[in-house]
Each structure stands twice: as structure tokens, then as C-alpha cells.
Amino acid sequence: MEEWEKYFAEAPAPPEFEDVCKRLEEFCLYNAGKKPIVLVTSGGTTVPLEQNTVRFVDNFSAGTRGAASTEYFLKAGYAVIFLHREKSIAPYTRHLSPNSLLKNLDKKNGELKLNDELTKMITPVWEEYNRVLSEKCIFMMTFTTLSNYLWLLRAATQSLQKLAPTSLLYLAAAVSDFYIPQAPLGYLVTEQFRGSLGGHKFRVEVDQILPAAKMMTEHKIQSSSGPLTVTLQLVPKMLRPLVSLWGPQLFVVSFKLETDESKLIEKAMGALSKYKHRLVIGNLLQTRREEVTLVSKEDVSVVKLSDTQKQTNVEIELLIVNDVCKRHKEYFESFR
Template sequence: MPEAAHIAPSTQTLTPEEAESYYFKINPAPPSLQEHHELAKEFIDRHVKSGRRLVLVTSGGTTVPLETQTVRFVDNFSAGTRGATSAEYFLQEGYAVIFLHRQFSLLPYSRHFSHSTNCFLDFMDEGSSSSTTSSSSTGKNNNNENDHGPIIVRSEYQDEMRKVLRQYNYAKANNLLLVLPFVTVTEYLYELRSLAYLMKPLGPNALFYLAAAVSDFFIPRDRMVEHKIQSSNEPPVKKENKDQTGTDSSIPPDSIYTGFNDPVPPTHGKKLIIDLDPVPKFLHRLVDGWAPAGSMVVSFKLETDPDLLISKSEQALQRYSHHLVIGNLLSTRKWEVVFVSRDKATGEFGLKWIRVPKSSTRMRKGSVAASGGGTHLQPDVEIESLIIPELKKAHSQMIESAAKGTHEGK
């Protein structure tokens, strides 16, 4: 059978290993993979030698391209708030952080000023210069370079920006933060697999904090069109039939799409039907094949229906055999989450709610809420500041158990 006529197997019938092999065979690696591999290897090796714990934080949404020369794609709402915020608190807890994020989503530290209803320039002013003072006293208006004052942070933002800047400079000076971008779901999966393999020497000191909103569906590369999907059924124009005005005289004027509104509205619109395949569930492969032995794997489950949150989290935990699912509802994700774990000995599920105290809730004006904007409730305490210390405790217990098991095995 010719290669072009090859029929793709259903990933539902493949083993996890076969699904992995097939997916990475039909989807080419991103051009940046090798560069990121080298940067990550140097970063990881340094912290293996120092004995420091290292966490891979994934953040932001993944796109699903509809064309190989991508113009159109499927996306989700994730801005990377959870991941960027969590990365800062992991650094505060002494972890080194690889931050694998959707390109142009929120970044640790800069998020304080980029994710704001104010323009970033509103945080700054131009200070006065000596030449400006002298020229103003003489009544002259000089526009030369000597009149340029220094750029300064406005007084009301000084304390906040100083604190954030010091934290960022500390992480950078001590090489504790490596930032790597992705865009598509395929790029994300290539990067995740590569980084997990590189982290193997870390052993139990490795932690995976999978906060990225990963697409569940994709279009296989061999089924993807090359060029932009057209939005009209404009008939092709033959050069030999054009009249002096450049219009094809063989085509009725009312059949030519011009881009303007038709005098009579159409009775039906054009439909774009997209045939998507499920992305293989690689979380099981991460736990059983890619990640270091004894490492901790944490994933998130976001739901909108409160009745499904716990059951869906328990299903994910059971299906993929990782260590913890952090469940959260879209409407309350900034106020509360639930840790869903499973006892290895008994198989029973355990729940632990993490909640921001009600006394820490205030009214915030001028920001855009998911419900449409205006004044809305916003916690003063970032819930990630409560999540990460609890995770560190759980991770410490796993490390101690691994060390105990190694000692007993000798």
C-alpha cells in the first residue's frame, strides 16, 4: 500500500507506549527543542550537584493549529496566572524552577505589572533634569538630549516594585529560574518528555507541577491542510474571461464574494466542520516512563460543575497513577482548591481543602472579571501562597520515604 494511503490507527486501541511512538512519529519536533534541551541540561545538572530540589512548572494554554502554515487555531482562556504565581512561591520555598510556559502568557515577577488594568507605563514617570530646571528659569524651551530626565518608578509603586525586583534579581543571580516557551500542544508534549528525561538524575528531588491547560484534541499533521482555510466559496477567476474592468464576465455579479455585506442577507451561513482526534493521555507515560523514579507528579482538574469536581479528580488520579490532583472550580479557583490523593496501602481517596480566609477578601475596582468586569471580590491572599507550602510538605514526606526505602534495601 502506498504511504499516502496509509490508514492511521485509532489511538484508543494502542498501548500507552504505542500511542507515544505513533504520536511523536507523525508530529515533527519543534525547531527549538534541541536548544531548550541544552539549556535545561546545564540548568538541571547544576542543581543535581547542589542537591537542590527542582520543580517543572507548566503554565498557560496550548494551541491546536488548523493549518500547517498556521493562521487559524483552537485555543483556551488560560493566561497562565496559576503557573506564574506558583513559580514565585516555589522559589521562595527553596526550589529551582523550570518554567515551561505558553509563549506570551504570564511570567513570574513581571506578572505583577503586565497583568494589570493599568498600562505598564503608568507605573513610571520621567524625572526632572538639571538642564530642564535651568531652561525653565530662563523661559527657554530646549528639546535636546540634555533635557531628558531619568525614568523613575512612581512613588506609590516604589515599595511593591522594589520587593518584586529583589526577588527576581535573587532568582536570576543564583540561576534558580529557567524560562522555556511553547505554543502548540505538540510542542508542549515534546518539551515535557525531553525535560522529564533530563530530570532523571534528580530522583525524588524532582517535582512536576502540571498547571498548563493542555488541549484534549488535535489534528494529526498528515490530515492538516497547508494553507489558510478560506471563509468564502469565491469561484476561481479565469484570466481569459476578464473584461476591461478586470471582472470575469462569465460569472454573475451576485455570485462574486466582495467582502461587503450583501443587499439581501443570506438564508444560511457557511460552516467549518473540524475533525479532531483525541490527544493521547501521556500523563501515565510521564509517571511510568519519563519522570525520575520516586519523583512527585501533581496535576490539576478544572471543572465548572461542583457535582463533578471530586469524582473527576479521583478518576484522573486512579487512571494515571500520579500522586496528587488539585481540583478547582472555575468560579472559585482563586479562593479554594482541593487536594485529592490516594493511600497506596488501602486504595482509599483522601481530600484536603485549601481555602483563603474570608477575612482576606476585599473589593477590587477597575479590573475585568470573568463575569464581565466592574467591581468584584478579590482575595488579598494569593491561594498559591497556601498551596505551595502544603505541596512542599507532601514532597518532603515522599523524599523521606524514598530515603528510608533505599536505606532498608541495603
């Protein structure tokens, strides 16, 4: 059994998984032939430390890139499956934070109303949001834990493979590299015993199941137990089965975040070589809002906001999505 198969065998499916998959299939069928479809993943995964979760390890990501990119994919004519962390930043609503809403309310004739400045800013966003809803070209799925995310990622990828090559995966979520297994599957070992009896040598093989090391505790970890030592296991590299098995004809885009500029292109090219997908978008933590590096098998290019674009509040995601859409179009037209 492959490592990723073992992971799904022990990790429970998210709540209402079958119902979500049914609605996912309906969304794909509705948009098939009308629009290309992109899966955008967004936000960070959590790794619970207990089955009845009180504490967890979190991944840094507010979901800004995924939410902004979703809006630009929709404007570019795509239908979007938005797989995002629950309560993370979402498309359209991201333009209206609670603080900005309160600061831009005026009381007129005893009624609270948005002031003219905010109304002018939010009107085109509201119009675009309603267009998207009326055309039924966005489908929202939420996750919190790592296992929720991976179950939904696999389901969405398998659904979109049926519509390949006009489907695209844009994997912007921050996914944990480590986890605590929830249920012990154990593993098989074979021990050999050698000896001699009456001048004859013999060998005996004995199979036994040993429990997997340190599984997730069921209830809240008590501080009275003293200092906590946690052993995390490596998450199987899901990009491998995603590209080779679940979505072999999909245009797959992954992201690589680094803090050391000297390692960025090397790491991105290493990922391309290892997983055989189409594009890696490399970004540095310090400059990710202004510049990214796109690495494919064919070329390496930098996408960067100009000074004018910065002054006019152009988002780097607009440039990224425009480039990805162009590459994706060339990809699926090559199948004709």
C-alpha cells in the first residue's frame, strides 16, 4: 500500500462528505462546456493534537492570495471551485472588513447608511458578486483540518479530471508537512529465528503486527501531566498521486514559499522535476505581495508590480492569474 493510501485509510472523511461531492459533481456538470473550471485552494490547514480537538498546530495563511485570485479567474471567464479554510479571507467580502464598514457608516434621517465614498468603492464589487451568483460559476467548499483538506482536494481533482484538459488546479493553500495519525493501523514485521536441533539447522519466520508509534490522544491533553512532547509524522507528498493518478491531464499549478532567495528557483525546479506538473509559482515571504517567480519546464520568468501599479493599488494576483490563464489556454489548445 502506498503512503498516501495508508493516510486516507486512517484519516476520517470530513462531515457530510458524500453530500459535498454530489454538489461538486453537479457544479462541474453545469459548467462543463460553458467555461473552463479552476480549483483554487486557499488558507492554511490545522493539525489537531487531540481527536476531540482543543489544541492544534496551525499553518500561516490568511487566504489573501487565494481569495484575490478567485476574483480574477472569475473575471477571466472561469468557473471556480473555491476550497478554503473556514473563516479565512473570501472573495468579494474581503473588500469590506468589519472595521471599514463601521468607519464608513453615516446616520441620515435616523437610518444607518454607507457613506458616498464606500458606496462608490463597493458598488462594482457588489455587481460582480451578483453576476457570479446568477451565472452559478462559483462553488465554495470549506476545510479546517489537514485531513478535511486532502479528502476534498482528491475529490475535486478526480471530478475535474473528467473535464480535462480545460480544467486547472491552482494550489495556493498552505498545507502542513507534518501530522499526528488519528487511528493506529499498525505495521507488519517479520522476525526470523535460526537454530539447530539434532544436527539439523532450521529457520522460523514469525509475522506480527506492531502498533504505529504514538497516535493522537482522544481527549484534551491535561497540563497536569507535565511538559508535552509531541512527535509529528511526515505527511505523504500528495502532489505525486494528484498529478500521476487523480488528475493526469489537468494543468496543475503549485506554490513554493521560501525565505532564502538563493534557494527559491532551485526548490521550484526540484518540485517540477519530482512531481511532473506544469508550473511552480515561487514567492519570498518578504516580497510575496509585489513579486513572484514563475518556473516551468520551458522557462523561468518574473512577475513584478511596477511603481505605477503599486501606486494605483493593482494586486499582484491580477498579473499572476493573467499569466496562468494564458499558459493554460496554450496547454488545452495543444490537445486539439
